[in-house]
Amino acid sequence: xxxxxxxxxxxxxxxxxxxxGDRISDNMSTFGVSSTIGRLLGIIYMNREPMTLDDLAEATxxxxxxxxxxxxxxxxxxxxxxEHIKGSRKEHYNVENDYVQTFISLFTTNWREVISKNRMFAxxxxxxxxxxxxxxxxxxxxxxxxxxxxxxxxxxxxxxxWINNLVExxxxxxxxxxxxVETPLENEGEDK
Amino acid sequence: xxxxxxxxxxxxxxxxxxxxGDRISDNMSTFGVSSTIGRLLGIIYMNREPMTLDDLAEATxxxxxxxxxxxxxxxxxxxxxxEHIKGSRKEHYNVENDYVQTFISLFTTNWREVISKNRMFAxxxxxxxxxxxxxxxxxxxxxxxxxxxxxxxxxxxxxxxWINNLVExxxxxxxxxxxxVETPLENEGEDK
DNA sequence: AACTTTGTACAATAAAAATTGCATAGATTT
DNA sequence: AAATCTATGCAATTTTTATTGTACAAAGTT
Numbered sequence: 001x002x003x004x005x006x007x008x009x010x011x012x013x014x015x016x017x018x019x020x021g022d023r024i025s026d027n028m029s030t031f032g033v034s035s036t037i038g039r040l041l042g043i044i045y046m047n048r049e050p051m052t053l054d055d056l057a058e059a060t061x062x063x064x065x066x067x068x069x070x071x072x073x074x075x076x077x078x079x080x081x082x083e084h085i086k087g088s089r090k091e092h093y094n095v096e097n098d099y100v101q102t103f104i105s106l107f108t109t110n111w112r113e114v115i116s117k118n119r120m121f122a123x124x125x126x127x128x129x130x131x132x133x134x135x136x137x138x139x140x141x142x143x144x145x146x147x148x149x150x151x152x153x154x155x156x157x158x159x160x161x162w163i164n165n166l167v168e169x170x171x172x173x174x175x176x177x178x179x180x181v182e183t184p185l186e187n188e189g190e191d192k
Numbered sequence: 193x194x195x196x197x198x199x200x201x202x203x204x205x206x207x208x209x210x211x212x213g214d215r216i217s218d219n220m221s222t223f224g225v226s227s228t229i230g231r232l233l234g235i236i237y238m239n240r241e242p243m244t245l246d247d248l249a250e251a252t253x254x255x256x257x258x259x260x261x262x263x264x265x266x267x268x269x270x271x272x273x274x275e276h277i278k279g280s281r282k283e284h285y286n287v288e289n290d291y292v293q294t295f296i297s298l299f300t301t302n303w304r305e306v307i308s309k310n311r312m313f314a315x316x317x318x319x320x321x322x323x324x325x326x327x328x329x330x331x332x333x334x335x336x337x338x339x340x341x342x343x344x345x346x347x348x349x350x351x352x353x354w355i356n357n358l359v360e361x362x363x364x365x366x367x368x369x370x371x372x373v374e375t376p377l378e379n380e381g382e383d384k
Numbered sequence: 385a386a387c388t389t390t391g392t393a394c395a396a397t398a399a400a401a402a403t404t405g406c407a408t409a410g411a412t413t414t
Numbered sequence: 415a416a417a418t419c420t421a422t423g424c425a426a427t428t429t430t431t432a433t434t435g436t437a438c439a440a441a442g443t444t
Contacts, residue, residue, distance in 0.1 A: 006331045013337045032224020099351035139198045145205045159291035
C-alpha cells in the first residue's frame with residue numbers, strides 16, 4: 001500500500017473518531033449541561049489519556065479560561081477528576097470512561113441537588129400551613145383551602161421520596177438487576 | 193373572625209400556592225427545559241382546570257405569542273395536551289396532574305429522541321469502519337485503529353441499548369415494582 | 385359577505401449564557 | 415528573591431436563547 005493511501009485512511013479514521021466525540025457531546029446535552037461540557041468529555045474520552053487545560057484549549061481552539069471553568073463544572077458534576085501526573089506541574093483531567101457510569105453520575109448529581117432544595121421547602125410549607133390553620137377561627141373557606149394544600153403537600157412529599165429512592169436505586173447499582181448492561185464481547189470480530 | 197383577618201389568611205394561602213408553582217417550575221428546569229415551561233406547568237397544575245392562552249398570558253404577564261410557543265413545546269414533550277371545551281372557541285390546555293407521570297414523560301421523551309438519532313449514527317459508523325477496513329491493505333497502524341474503533345462502537349451500541357431498555361423500564365411501569373410510589377393517605381389529617 | 389376572534393409566523397428586541405482577555409495570586413524553578 | 419509558570423477571578427464581549435409586537439390566515443359569528 002502506498003504511503004499516501006495509508007495517510008488517507010488514517011485521516012478518515014481520525015475524522016470518524018472526532019464524530020464519536022461529537023455524539024458523546026450531543027448525548028450530554030440531554031442532561032441540560034452546556035455543550036462545551038459534552039465536547040470536553042468527548043475529547044478527553046477519545047484521547048484515552050488525562051489532558052491539561054492547555055491540551056484542551058489547543059484541541060478546542062477555545063480559551064484556557066473557559067477550559068478551567070468547564071472542568072470545574074465537570075468535577076462538580078462528578079464526571080471528571082483531577083489526576084496528578086508526576087514530573088508535570090500542570091493539572092491533568094480525566095473522565096469516567098464508562099458511558100453508563102457517566103449517565104448515572106449526571107443523573108444522581110442533578111437530582112440529589114433538587115431533592116435537597118425540596119426538603120427545606122417541604123418543611124417550610126408544612127409549618128406555614130399549620131400556622132394558618134391555627135390562626136383560622138371558623139372560616140370554612142380557609143379551612144377548605146388549608147385541606148387542599150395539605151393534600152398537595154403530601155403528594156409533593158411522596159413525589160420527592162420517590163425520586164430519592166430512584167436516585168438510590170441507580171447509585172447502588174440495583175438498577176442493573178432490572179436493566180442489565182450487555183457486556184460487549186471482548187474480542188468481537190478479531191479473527192474475521 | 194373578622195372579614196379582614198379571613199382575607200389576610202386567604203391571601204397567605206394563595207401566596208403559598210404560588211410558591212408551590214415556583215417549586216414545580218424549579219424541578220422542571222432539571223430536565224433542561226426552559227424555565228417558562230416549568231412556570232406554565234406549575235400554573236396550570238395549581239389551577240386544576242384547563243387554561244387558555246389568554247388565561248396564561250394574564251397569569252404570567254407574558255405575551256400570548258410566547259404562551260403559544262411554550263404550550264406547543266410542552267405538547268411535544270408529552271406533558272400537556274389540548275382539551276376542547278364545548279361552548280368556547282378558545283383552545284384549552286391541560287397538564288398531567290401526577291408528578292411522577294410527568295417525570296417519566298419528560299425522561300422518556302428526551303431520551304427516545306437521543307436514541308433515535310444515535311441508531312442512525314451507529315449504522316453509519318459501522319459502515320465506515322467496514323469500508324476503511326476493506327480498503328486497507330497491510331498497514332498495521334490502520335488495522336490497529338480500526339480494531340480500536342470497532343471496540344468503541346460496540347461499547348457505544350451497548351450503552352444505547354441500555355438506555356433504550358431503561359426508557360422501556362420506565363414507560364412500561366416496571367420501574368414501580370422496584371421503586372414504588374408511596375400513596376399518600378387519602379384523608380390524612382381530616383379529623384384533627 | 386363583512387366583522388370578530390383566535391392562534392401563530394416572522395422579524396425585532398431584550399435577557400441570559402457562553403466565551404474571552406487581562407490581571408493576579410500562589411506555586412516552582414533558577 | 416527574581417523569574418517563570420499555572421490556574422482562576424473578574425469585567426467586557428460575543429453568541430444564543432427567550433420574549434415581544436405586528437401582521438395575517440383560518441375559522442366562527444352576525
